Amino acid sequence: MEEKDPQEFFDTGPFEKIISGALSLALKSHGPITHENKPSATKRIAGSIRGYLQDFNTRHLQAHLLEKERARLKKKKEELDRILPRLQRSRDDLLEKCREAGLI
Numbered sequence: 001m002e003e004k005d006p007q008e009f010f011d012t013g014p015f016e017k018i019i020s021g022a023l024s025l026a027l028k029s030h031g032p033i034t035h036e037n038k039p040s041a042t043k044r045i046a047g048s049i050r051g052y053l054q055d056f057n058t059r060h061l062q063a064h065l066l067e068k069e070r071a072r073l074k075k076k077k078e079e080l081d082r083i084l085p086r087l088q089r090s091r092d093d094l095l096e097k098c099r100e101a102g103l104i
Contacts, residue, residue: 022048 025048026033026041033041098104 018049018052019045021052022046 022045026044029044030037030041095104
């Protein structure tokens, strides 16, 4: 079986990059992972992955909330666009009445 270039493991996808990053952090903190430091390394890896997922969820939630706000504002704009001509006519009528009465 042909040996793979180690860099190919980093090119496989986002999930692999998350795991690889978490493992790299654990190795930098602990050096080689042994039976003795396995629990601590496991916590560090899990914490890294958990942090990434929380960041992802936060970004996803923010995008979802922004989309909902855009939809709400679009609906409000359409409503205002519908009533604007009526308000402009009312204004024009009032101005005409004021002119006729000599108030302006």
